[in-house]
Amino acid sequence: MKKFINDPKQFVPEMLEGIALANPDTLRYVPEYHLIHRADAPNHDKVTIIQGSGSGHEPAHVMTVGRGMLDGACPGDVFAAPPIDYIIGSTKLLASNKGVLLLVNNYTGDRMAFEMAEEASSADGIAVRTLFIDDDVSVQDSTYTVGRRGVAGNFFVMKAVGAAAETGADLDELVRIGEKVNSVTRTMGVALTACTPPARGAPLFELGDDEIEIGVGIHGEPGRRRALWMPANEIVDELLGAIVPDLPFVSGDRVAVMVNGLGGTPISELYILYGIIHKRLTALGMTIGRNYVGEYCTSLDMAGASITLVRLDDEIEMLLAAPAEIAMRVF
């Protein structure tokens, strides 16, 4: 294993410290809870939004804390749900008078931790609601889930509720918006290689030199099928062939498209995918209102990508277009 790390056990803390040092004006780091939070949180004019999840999916979620996005992120170790006391501690520390919205990708471990933390926080008198994201069309139940997995489409839920929270929307309204965005968001991914968790030091699963995993999960979970490598056109056709009929997305729909890199795939290849997707969707009679090409939810160093479609309406598009500021930036 060759990575830019010191001690694998310090992978997450050293990363979090780096994020905080790079954003001294806007972010704070609370090592006790693996918490990265906005320097101005809690802000009692808005609902506090917190996401947990395991580490290893960066920029999700520790690098998506900021104005118009999350107020805080308290990840667990790599691919592990945050401990319950991280969530409770973060919730207590950041709770605003308008309440706390917890965003959770649908994995059994995360659900359990967040549901128990919600209960404990409610008992402490904090108004808390929890929103589950399950955008992955690949498989119904999976290695770590009952129901569908939450993957890169989580970004759109975060962005929409983050924008609405800035306008002062209350907790019920954020839950309505988040559930609505989740309900029109569909994702599927493909792995060209496995990923290597730092503490394991070896690839998480075996994938032959000529093989790809279609429908892979962001923790290396199996997808729909193992296939021989195929050209980008065919990969797009297979992924869209699963995503489009699922909602279904239909002619006349206005959509947002995300091509999300899984960590080891260069952005050049993501734009090749985008070009193909754009033409396929246009041929199906859809209009692409917004596009996102880059890394949003990764699986460590996995080479691969996922495609997400969101059916837009005026409300969702306005929320996605609202300004936001996070650690993941260019300039």
Place this chain on the structure above:
Amino acid sequence: MKKFINDPKQFVPEMLEGIALANPDTLRYVPEYHLIHRADAPNHDKVTIIQGSGSGHEPAHVMTVGRGMLDGACPGDVFAAPPIDYIIGSTKLLASNKGVLLLVNNYTGDRMAFEMAEEASSADGIAVRTLFIDDDVSVQDSTYTVGRRGVAGNFFVMKAVGAAAETGADLDELVRIGEKVNSVTRTMGVALTACTPPARGAPLFELGDDEIEIGVGIHGEPGRRRALWMPANEIVDELLGAIVPDLPFVSGDRVAVMVNGLGGTPISELYILYGIIHKRLTALGMTIGRNYVGEYCTSLDMAGASITLVRLDDEIEMLLAAPAEIAMRVF
């Protein structure tokens, strides 16, 4: 080789088409010259800025075309200088009344192509100047260079002259600014893996499972030495140990720091590097005025990173802070 491509020969055109389709309002694609240019170019109120270089370094430079950055980018094939007629054609098409600034990373092939294109364009009556970037401290002469190589520090030259051009600065002023930024910018990189050019289909060089290449070039050129993998702390010490004394950067300096991923390294690891660098530079008495963590100039799918330092003054910092808009974006 497993990549998201169709035909390796179409790698660059399909990527460029994807970029153009993703940015219909702001960018245009001219297949004849591999040219991506601003939809509003030429703008006769500003000097036109064009960069060439080989492909395979994305986002550099085809994804850094936009307001406050490049007016156009006309790359060659992967790791190949653009053909002279691409540069001449692009220059003619985008030339503004205020002239054209050509940005060129210092490689022999690129120098030749751009110098000949400058001569031809000048003969056509276009005011053209060419600026060479050579920020890589690793080696003096190299596989493809006389003198030093131009690598990720190129971003700062682009950003500074791009910002100045928006204010109406003339060609001489842009050359002065660009040369100044280049003169205070220093970079060195390290490869954890080789990269695989699509047309070659195999890694460009051999690197053992436990080896790293310190001072690697962005085309896989050898650096200062081949070493066994070492912890991130030691890698940072070795890179900064070459970069800091080179200018030299000294106590009291205010600097910009870039941690640039080479294509296959996840952003989590880049932030681990950033945290270490931040502490080292602070301990040396420097202040970090701006930081950049992400992918700016890659080497296809190479796992690795480079560190760039820029000594700031008020003028440079103001130019770096100016607004800009490019294809590489988050929201």
